[in-house]
Amino acid sequence: MTDSVTTHHSPLTSGDTICAPATATGGALAVIRVSGPAAFSIVSTLCSLSCAAAAANTVHFTRLTAPPLCDAVSPHREIIDEVLVTVFRAPHSYTGEDSVEISCHGSTYIVRRILDLLIQNGCRMARPGEFTQRAYLNGKLDLSQAEAVADLIASTNRATHDIAISQLRGHFSSELKTLRDQLLKLTSLLELELDFSDHEDLEFADRSELLALAQKIEARITYLAQTFETGQALKQGIPVAIVGKTNVGKSTLLNQLVDDERAIVSDIHGTTRDTIEETMEINGIQFRFIDTAGLRETTDEIERIGIQRTYAAIDKARIVLWLFDAPPTAADISDMTARCSGRALLPILNKTDLHPALSSAPVPAPVPVCGRVTATTTTALPISAKHGQGISVLKSAIYQAADIPTLSSNDVIVTSARHYDALIRAHHNLQHVLDGLSINLSGDLLSEDLRLVLADLAEITGEGQITPQETLNNIFSHFCVGK
Helix, strand or coil: CCCCCCCCCCCCCCCCCEEEECCCCCCCEEEEEEECCCHHHHHHCCCCCCHHHCCCCEEEEEEEEECCCCCCCCCCCEEEEEEEEEEECCCCCCCCCCEEEEEEECCHHHHHHHHHHHHHCCCEECCCCHHHHHHHHCCCCCHHHHHHHHHHHHCCCHHHHHHHHHHHCCHHHHHHHHHHHHHHHHHHHHHHHHHCCCCCCCCCCCHHHHHHHHHHHHHHHHHHHHHHHHHHHHHHCEEEEEEEECCCCHHHHHHHHHCCCCCCCCCCCCCCCCCEEEEEEECCEEEEEEECCCECCCCCHHHHHHHHHHHHHHHHCCEEEEEECCCCCHHHHHHHHHHCCCCEEEEEECCCCCCHHHHHCEEEEEEEECCEEEEEEEECEECECCCCECHHHHHHHHHHHHCCCCCCCCCCCCCCHHHHHHHHHHHHHHHHHHHHHHCCCCHHHHHHHHHHHHHHHHHHHCCCCCCHHHHHHHHHHHHCCCC
């Protein structure tokens, strides 16, 4: 991130100086953040340090003190804590304002006492998210980067961390800027055609060139929108349903996968009546394993409800672990394959410690097709859930079946439903442009649809749309009108 960002203007950028804890309670140390025009003077009243005279981005040891509670008892100032004070000068701070961070001991009394003193001297408590809001309003972050701050704090595994870091560093914003520049070029070509059509000595881009540019933009918007499914799976955890008949070892497998006695294990058929969910991480990706009720014919109403929930879990799963302890019938294979259409179906032969000869039973197994998994006849994965045999191989198969691309902190993956909705609307409006170019629609009508595309993309970052002046500047700088 850089400091050369457009400043957003809003009445919310008031002259208040705000303060709040920046760390959770209960630790050995705590950090209290102060930001606003009076940050330096307020903090300086509580210690011997002159923040206004301190160099930017420097750390200072000092004592925080307060006036005596009663002069008759003691005329001396009360020592609150020995602290480190870090000074940040506008605009080179997180919020873009003069800011101070106070690192003190983590005692709840000390933190509360410092906050009370800050408020008594002119601060007010910050609202939730107000520091990041000020960073956005002061042009330090765009909206998508501001949302990435919350995602980074909430990240629970490597994948979600990398996605949040990528967005915070502005990779998604850079993608949108590229799209905006291309849309500006397309708009400029159309405006050039409209505004200077009476200049016979000018050559205008033909419609095939405009169509090719619009198709290039449409392809990129489509790609970004398509990453949302992967983004949601990574953010919420990839759902994996463990299904099979009663007493084949589904609950034992869940316990083995998550290394915890999470589900009740019993030889009694129909023990699991409802879904049980637990999460774990494989190769930096979070998976949500769902143990389900065993599939069988039953007259027990409660068990029947549990079986219906098993089918619902299959519908919501990205991966289905089909567990059995004997070769399935042709009817079983046909039924399970049909139910798991479009999902990764991993057939697993359990209890191989009891029946080692069954480890080569031919059953459906996954074959990747277009980022999804279909079924073909091959060998099931042999395991013994009870003894942990084959579990590491199974985990590798689960990771591969998730079909998640190798991610880095530079990858752009859409995880926000708000961003996805804006991209879908932009794609819809851009389709009107493509259709209009195909039937040689007039430039003024096409420009209106382009403005809608720009408005949709602008919602993601909070930036303004392309102005008429910007369009004209682009025309004269790139197309040499009038030389």
